[in-house]
Amino acid sequence: MSADIINELYRICEERKTADPHASYVAGLYAKGTDHILKKIGEEATELVISGKAGSRDEIIHETADLWFHSLVLLAYKGIDSDSVMSELKRRFGQSGLEEKALRQQQ
Numbered sequence: 001m002s003a004d005i006i007n008e009l010y011r012i013c014e015e016r017k018t019a020d021p022h023a024s025y026v027a028g029l030y031a032k033g034t035d036h037i038l039k040k041i042g043e044e045a046t047e048l049v050i051s052g053k054a055g056s057r058d059e060i061i062h063e064t065a066d067l068w069f070h071s072l073v074l075l076a077y078k079g080i081d082s083d084s085v086m087s088e089l090k091r092r093f094g095q096s097g098l099e100e101k102a103l104r105q106q107q
Contacts, residue, residue: 006082037074041067044070
């Protein structure tokens with residue numbers, strides 16, 4: 001179920017590439033370009049940090065959903081499908097985070 005909603009949101013983000021920026025929030029983000037999308041992700045990440053420190057459970061859930069959504073907007077904008085991220089997570093599954101980080105630093 002979780003991957004299904006991520007894939008569906010990604011599909012919608014892809015569709016919004018051809019939408020009117022005045023009629024679609026996502027198309028509006030695309031029209032403003034990478035820097036604007038990244039700024040929005042930064043804002044959402046900051047809001048999640050703040051809610052994680054002092055917010056309620058519901059606030060944390062809300063801010064996490066915002067961050068994930070805007071990350072999907074970036075992925076679609078850059079032509080990176082959500083399955084690529086899922087594959088990367090699957091590759092890392094069962095591996096120590098310390099091992100994975102050390103391997104990335106060797107590359």
